Amino acid sequence: MAESLYRIAFRKDHSRRQLCQLQLDAQQIDQLKEAVEELYYFEFVLDDLPVRGFVGYLEESTFLPHTHKVGLWTHLDFHLEYNGDRLISANVSMRESKPQSLDELRAPAAMTHTYSVRWHETALPYERRQDRLRDASFFPRSLEIHWLSIINSMVLVFLLTGFVLVILMRVLRNDFARYNLEDDGGAGGSGGLGPSPRDDFEQADNGWKIIHTDVFRFPPHKSLLCSVLGVGAQFLTLGTGIIVMALLGMFNVHRHGAINSAAILLYALTCCVSGYVASNFYRKLGGNRWVWNILLTSSLFSGPFFLTWSVINTVHWANGSTQALPATTVMLLLTVWVLVGFPLTVIGGIVGKNSAASFDAPCRTKNIAREIPPQPWYKGALVHMTIGGFLPFSAISVELYYIFATVWGREQYTLYGILFIVFAILLSVSGCISVALTYFQLSGEDYRWWWRCIFSTGSTGLFMFLYSIFYYHRRSNMSGALQTIEFFGYTFLTCYIFFLMLGSVSFFTSLQFIRYIYVNLKMD
DSSP, X not given: OOOOSOOXXXXXXXXXXXXXXXXXXXXXXXHXXXXXXXXXXXXXXXXXXXXXXXXXXXXXXXXXXXXXXXXXXXXXXXEEEEETTEEEEEEEEOTTSOOEESSSOOSSEEXXXXXXXXXXXXXXXXXXXXXXXXXXXXXXXXXXXXXXXXXXXXXXXHHHHHHHHHHHHHHHHHHHHHHTOOTHHHHTSSTTSSOOHXXXXXXXXXXXXXXXXXXXXXXXXXXXXXXXXXXXXXXXXXXXXXXXXXXXTOOOTTSTTHHHHHHHHHHHHTHHHHHHHHHXXXXXXXXXXXXXXXXXXXXXXXXXXXHHHXXXXXXXXXXXXXXSXXXXXXXXXXXXXXXXXXXXXXXXXXXXXXXXXXXXXXXXXXXXXXXOOOOOGGGSHHHHHHHHHHHHHHXXXXXXXXXXXXXXXXXXXXXXXXXXXXXXXXXXXXXXXXXXXXXXXXXXXXXXXXXXXXXXXXXXXXXXXXHHHXXXXXXXXXXXXXXXXXXXXXXXXXXXXHHHHHHHHHHHHHHHHHHHHHHTSOOO
């Protein structure tokens, strides 16, 4: 956001005040024509009140004779309402002036921009000025469509999740009934005339019970696994905090960058969460290189973020964009991470290491690993990633469009209550799908669930990135190297965050599920 050239004093009217004079060449005239045809608009913020209007006038007839007129507004009328010493509403109008025709403009062309300011007294109190904003929206209203789409998504996701849970509970109940068969089941059998039910069971002893001595065998790359879980838990805390702050009305939608500033501050403060979770779980898994684990945790997201941001900011600098952060801001952000984020990661890691208990597995793990039988194609990692990523993505696909339209388009997002509901559904669906996929994997006597459950639900980030490609080509008008690099760069980081966050939710949900079924299983 930049400071404009317009000078407006409280309760002082102006008429036809000159703003600036421009000398336009042929290329600039063509750029203005393209901006008007693409429906570009301007936005001012006056005392936290948005003032919007289209930069030009476009008239096109579809009947014969065909006409196509393009004009630029060179005069703006600002209408401001006040009550006492408070600004109540702000609006801009172009009714009293004619647009400057760009069809007949030839280079070099001189153009003068002017503006008028008119103040009007109103009885509306300052506390109710937000009502005026809701009643007069610059953008098309889509709230009803938004609600219907969200309800449709919620019903679909609840049905899918309920179906999975019902099937899973019935299968588990049958498994427990078979595996916990009492010894007197054979005694009450056929009196030696035939094989007892217990004998039949032992002959067909397969599934998730038979791998109870391997299911808690620690995975490879323990330090990386724990770092993923720590950073994922941090972003889960950060995302929940941001949504709760938005629900409490702590963000003004007209102050651009407020959520970004809060996210940067919360990221630095929640670094202790990533350090604690990663170091605590790493120590439970028997890890000894806890210093390396803390360093890996602190750089697992900050490293890719700094690399991606450096490329984007360099492209902005090279193109002279106002979106490029100056060197002083870069040094300030780096200082926040060095003085706040990294020390909190170390402190959290030390506390987590010292407070870690034993892993406390309900089953004893043998020294020699059991051979894993060949798995059918539908139990492979790719199929699990497709199912585990698509269902959570379907829960947020509708909301994802509005978020993309807000960040990269003209929409204005204020429905934080719906966002909180969708966020809760996303976490619930991710946990349920993870439990189902983990159960099917263990039923095939495959105990390598540690990394599988992270990638299964974490693949939601991949579906989000594929959707971003569709949005870029089909729903946006972005083009050029600068916009392409910025869009896909920041979208990649967002998808990476969802991979870490949902992967952590999936892992801890599957871990609790596995503990539950093996604790309730009577071992021989």
